[in-house]
Amino acid sequence: MTDRAVAAAPFAALSWLRLAAVALGAAALCLFAVFPFYWMIVTSIRPSGQLFSYPPQILPSADSVFAAYSEIFASSELALWLWNSVKVATGTATIAVFVAALTAYALSRFDFRGKTLTEALLLASQMFPGILLALPMYVVFKALGLLDDLAGLTLAYLAFLIPVATTLLKGFFDSIPPALEEASLVDGASRLGTFFRITLPLSLPGLAATFLFCLIIAWDEFLFARMFIQRPENWTVSLGLSSFSGEFVTPWDQVMAAAVVITLPVAIVFLFLQRYLVRGLTAGGVKG
């Protein structure tokens, strides 16, 4: 059964008319998906004098400029927000992967009492709206003096990223045949020794993918940041960008320039990762 045959089967008997309809539908879907992204970029390079002209130009104008990019860096704290986000996101992702790795290995390789419960809890804990965790955490963080502190925000992000990292990593360990560990175990190595010498090096791609996924989520996060962070010097990219929302006169070219700067690094990483993510996110839910 080749991929090709499966793919072609449902529409094997397409007439030209249907083919045209399908092509049109596909084009419409692409347009819907891509246009907002395109519009962000086009707006960011439009000379600001042309922003509020009517009708808007759909194509980039001939005198496109990158002025908005330098202006937004000069007029806002975008560089600082980026740096804050880099700190929080890398910190969160690193810790999450470290904490999750051993547990994910145990869930992948052993049968033990409480395993089903642990897996169910891990999955279920990813299903609760963030605000249900954020509100009580806010009360506790306030008492502990962790509010308005990037370390505190990192700690809060770990709450929902550790379960995510564990689920993803378990999937990656599952895909490494236990037979590769057998030789080491028969030679009398300990489980952990085998894990660190054999399994871990083999799962480097999985560790990297999990790390990057956590990085993306932390970069994207808004609710916790909004609740826990006050001072503008502690803003992350989400908070900084959101401060432009609903402003009376919005310099849309600059806002879209900031949006491009914030989006591009994570979007590129994301497009590389998404194949892994579909598998991990459904956690074995999709067969095959």
Next chain:
Amino acid sequence: MAVAAMTTAAPARRGRTYADDQDRWLPHVLILPVALAVIAFILVPLGWGLRLSLTDTKLIGMEFTDGFSLRNYAAVLASPAFWQAFWVTLLYSAGTVAGGVALGLATALVLNLDFWGRGVVRTLIILPWAIPHVVAALIWQWMYNPDYGVINYAIGWLPFIDAAPNWLSDPDLALVSVILVNVWKTFPFAALIILAGLQTISDDMYEAADMDGAGPFRRFTDITLPGLRHVLAIVILLLTIWSFGNFVFIFLMTQGGPAGATNALVVKIYFEAFKFFRAGPAFAMGAVLLAVSTVLAVAYLAVVRRGRHD
């Protein structure tokens, strides 16, 4: 006795190893870090929130009145604004699911065809999923702009319409407008999951249907849809769960307005706690949201488990 039983239960493929002795206690040690994190960061806050919902708390410190009272719940359940928020949340989720599944299914069917450039189309369609939520909210706000927005410009092309709708401030349009943004953000995910499901349907089924003379429509309703039952259940549940918790779009684009038209529960809870400083009712509403989320999470676990045993 117990030891002997365990020895015979050990894998027969290799002799007893050092590792086998470890295997009895090691997994319990290994799950400790995550188990502790889940307890400290998720179960304790959830329980703490429930506890606070039964008190008069002000979010100002740890102190709250001793004892329990159901006053917050009584106030919340008697408040029409709460039920409106509940209704808005349901509509927001239902709209996202309907739009996300419809577009996701259409996209998956297209991507399941074999055509030149499929990889490019696939990548393009995934883009919305890759864009940060706050960025998406701002792009759409700009596109929805009633005076200079590209959407009203496009509408101007249409015959018979010369209105310039105020998408985000018209009470009749605001909810649909934020739903559209959420659909845009989530349908690529739905598409990829459904596509994975489509590829598990054996082509023998389609060949058999061909021989029986079934047309494309019959093949879709009798083979494709039943084959996707499980995958669709997963997508519907995940989109519902995510919509219930989705905060950014509504918070940034409409702040729950106009006149509460988009005031979903998460947004209402946030404002209740941080704008009106009524933490007690906020926690009580949180408890209601927790109850609904638990039902959805249990349903999701059940569906995932059924898929594994099929």
